Amino acid sequence: MIRPMNSFKAATTVLLALAAGLCAIAPARAEPDAAALYREHCAECHAESRLGGIGPALIPETLTRIRGPVMEEVITHGRPATQMEGFGDVLKKDEIAALAAYLQTPLAEIPAWGPDEIAASREMAGDYTPAPAPVFSADPMNVTLVVETGDHHVSVLDGDSFDVLDRFATPFAVHGGPKFSPDGHFVFIMSRDGWVQKYDVWSLKEVGRVRAGLNSRNIAMSHDGRWLAVANYLPRTLTILSTADLSVVKVVDVVARNGEKSRVSAVYQAPQRKSFILALKDAPEIWEIATDPAAGPFHDGFVHSYEAGMTEALAAEKGLFARRRIAIEEPLDDFFFTPDYRNLIGTNRAGDRGVVVNLDVGREIATLPLPGMPHLGSGIVWTSKGRRVMATPHLREGVISVIDIDDWTVVATIKTGGPGFFLRSHENTPYVWADVFFGPNRDVMHVIDKETLKIVKTLKPVPGATVAHTEFTRDGRYALVSVWEDDGALLVYDARTLEEVRRLPMKKPSGKYNVWNKITFSDGTSH
Numbered sequence: 001m002i003r004p005m006n007s008f009k010a011a012t013t014v015l016l017a018l019a020a021g022l023c024a025i026a027p028a029r030a031e032p033d034a035a036a037l038y039r040e041h042c043a044e045c046h047a048e049s050r051l052g053g054i055g056p057a058l059i060p061e062t063l064t065r066i067r068g069p070v071m072e073e074v075i076t077h078g079r080p081a082t083q084m085e086g087f088g089d090v091l092k093k094d095e096i097a098a099l100a101a102y103l104q105t106p107l108a109e110i111p112a113w114g115p116d117e118i119a120a121s122r123e124m125a126g127d128y129t130p131a132p133a134p135v136f137s138a139d140p141m142n143v144t145l146v147v148e149t150g151d152h153h154v155s156v157l158d159g160d161s162f163d164v165l166d167r168f169a170t171p172f173a174v175h176g177g178p179k180f181s182p183d184g185h186f187v188f189i190m191s192r193d194g195w196v197q198k199y200d201v202w203s204l205k206e207v208g209r210v211r212a213g214l215n216s217r218n219i220a221m222s223h224d225g226r227w228l229a230v231a232n233y234l235p236r237t238l239t240i241l242s243t244a245d246l247s248v249v250k251v252v253d254v255v256a257r258n259g260e261k262s263r264v265s266a267v268y269q270a271p272q273r274k275s276f277i278l279a280l281k282d283a284p285e286i287w288e289i290a291t292d293p294a295a296g297p298f299h300d301g302f303v304h305s306y307e308a309g310m311t312e313a314l315a316a317e318k319g320l321f322a323r324r325r326i327a328i329e330e331p332l333d334d335f336f337f338t339p340d341y342r343n344l345i346g347t348n349r350a351g352d353r354g355v356v357v358n359l360d361v362g363r364e365i366a367t368l369p370l371p372g373m374p375h376l377g378s379g380i381v382w383t384s385k386g387r388r389v390m391a392t393p394h395l396r397e398g399v400i401s402v403i404d405i406d407d408w409t410v411v412a413t414i415k416t417g418g419p420g421f422f423l424r425s426h427e428n429t430p431y432v433w434a435d436v437f438f439g440p441n442r443d444v445m446h447v448i449d450k451e452t453l454k455i456v457k458t459l460k461p462v463p464g465a466t467v468a469h470t471e472f473t474r475d476g477r478y479a480l481v482s483v484w485e486d487d488g489a490l491l492v493y494d495a496r497t498l499e500e501v502r503r504l505p506m507k508k509p510s511g512k513y514n515v516w517n518k519i520t521f522s523d524g525t526s527h
């Protein structure tokens, strides 16, 4: 709408100039209307408010590392490893420059998003009554959730018959793994714009939802299932919710030692440590937050202010949510743990180096040669020839690095058809399934032998269609793979013969999560 109008104005100016015999003076083109360009090209993913939707919030507070020419570069060429495409073919240079400047303009007002606003956003489903037992005859431990990003739904699958038990609407743009309660009864799902939805897997009903942040990264469930931590980019907080009723228990301001506020790269549960572990994205710090008052060496500046929703009984539990800081050399963008949760393996956004931080002693103990932006959040661990190894795909290179987690040597670098996003395996399968998410081979899935570390088969189920992300049934007998397209499908493979046995149409299915594999921290599953 805007550009034709501007061209029309420009053309009129030229004609008038010609008529007046003034054509020697070039007419000035009207200044691009950045706000209108934003509405036309960016708002669909980043929201009219610029506070984020499927894409991140586009405000100076969240763009500290992307300034000036870098911003224009991103708008022109897109961002590797994300769904941000380039607009170099659609927008003119001065339009891109105007948009970049616009995104660096602070919002007139950033809404406050503290305990009161979070509490006010909470919506509990009026028609929800918990069923005393599963309302279906399928094995509740073998239920698998399929996130369908095409129309923002989740399908609840019986992992034996592959019947769809329920299909429910989620908040817009779900990202990251949903988190199950330790008994698999409830699941919590997060969207990029900070909504957390609670769903009762046994009753097949939504329990409620709450907006825990304005732009959020991921969620983690405490070891005892009582608390849910929500890592936020905006505001720079970690929200802790009660899993019982989604009430806000505490909002921790994420302020680094130097006094600067920071985004949270991600938060995870460390079950053996009875804590949450998070990394700060804008400061070289890892935080450990106690979810058991008696656990962990929490010696540094205990955060202990009880806030909205805290009960007397809770206040009495001294030590709950105590925080420990671990200083590291560079901020971490993406990280992963050894299965004993003693070591954290992380990488920065430059993605050229991995670092191992021992969480017991609280310092870096090794560095790893991991160029090509390893995607450690998708790392998995298994046993290969008697050694415990971890593997990570890389977002910029078509390789998978396999590392011995006892001596931190690189055991193998497996060449793939292109950069991949997700790896999955299971105790009962001899294979690791690895997708190729980017490039001309994004329609293939590699199957890698866990012992020889060689690709044994490359599947290409739908030529030209992206296939990605694998999950196994509880027993590891079947592998479920997404055809990641609007009119996509869930493919069910026999994990032994590697033959496709079922195909269920789905709307851009992305991640899949089996209750049993997730609550038992099955070998071969991400966090």
Ligand code: DHE
Residues within 6 Å of the ligand: 081, 082, 083, 149, 174, 175, 176, 177, 178, 217, 218, 219, 265, 266, 377, 421, 422, 469, 510, 511, 512, 526, 527
């Ligand atoms: Fe993800 C998990 C970060 C882009 C789909 N992604 C995660 C996790 C993190 C992360 C930290 C682990 C959270 C958890 O499960 O608790 N993702 C990032 C990024 O930094 C990145 C590269 C850029 C961004 O946009 O934030 C990114 N991710 C994407 C996508 O573009 C994907 C393919 C599509 C989408 O939905 O946005 C995508 N990410 C996923 C999925 C998982 C995930 C399906 C859960 C995998 C699992 O098996 O647990």
